[in-house]
Amino acid sequence: MECKDIREIISAYVDGEASPEEIREVREHLGACAECRSAEQQMRALGVGVARVEGDVPPEFRDRLFARMEKEDLLPKRRSIFVFSVRWAAIPLAAAAALALYVMSSREIPREFSSPAVRPPQVAAPAGTLSPEDREIVANLEILEDPELFDEPPIDEMEIFVPSSRQRG
């Protein structure tokens, strides 16, 4: 095969796109043709060259693009940090509030008295320790328990007073 006919196949060979049959032909030709070997090397160099040509990525490129997209409603706007934090803080805040409410309400039931000065009065104190006032109260309690001790007439002797406004009719 002549050089001008095989150059296109060499180009595909350099790109890794030659068929097995083409690869065999190219290798055979390159082994015998210095000019095409040189061409092959230069073709490879051009491939390396185009890959090394790179544009710069400016730092503001992304922000500029996303601002344009947001303006055209092509990109959902990111929520502000404040809204986001309040939203996600709601759960721990609610939990903290519930815990505080529980602690405050449960203190009302089993009130602990750490100081003897604020202890509630003893209901059943030993008799020897009653003060004169306490003894009087206890004596009155006995009166309340026995209606005979009251100076009131029996129930059948009680007078019934009817209000004057209801005596007619």
Added chain:
Amino acid sequence: MDGMRTDAELMELYRGGSRNAFEELFARHHRKVIHFCYRMTGDQARAEEAAQEVFMRIARAASTYQPTAKFTTWMYTIARRTTLNFLRDEKEHGEKIPIHATGEEGDPAEEYPLPGPEDWDPEQVVWGGELKEKFLEALQHLPEVNRVAFILNRGDGLSYEEVATVLGVTVQAVKSRIFRAREMLLAELSGLLQ
């Protein structure tokens, strides 16, 4: 986890209103798009502007994306059309941007010479400074159809088949266009590649 999702899945999520999905797609591909636009236009400012437009078009056309198509193929199809429109617009406004409609007719690099030592290593060419500038300039002198095929294949790593899908042509046409791009570039740069 977004990092584990495919591009197609991210597109689906974006269509469903996910901002994070688009941000992930952008993070994965924006460099490729900028580099492609830079190679196609040969100018940093125009590349940035074109790349912005590529992503705007991707977003606008998200509803038309078919998950059966490879996302990058679809993305490069949009990128190619966008840069082509940019270059055409600039040409209409009198700027010096060479556009050749087909690039299939005529061959300035017919019978080009290929000097150079046989043991020359293409990987060792210093692609910086003047050579890089001249190379970028030479790329812009190529007809668009040859330039885009060569850039997609060698610059962006697309296979001939993928390039064919992006350009809507046969694999044989891609093979031919890339070869012609090489011929023309060598005609312009062979003196520097030694």
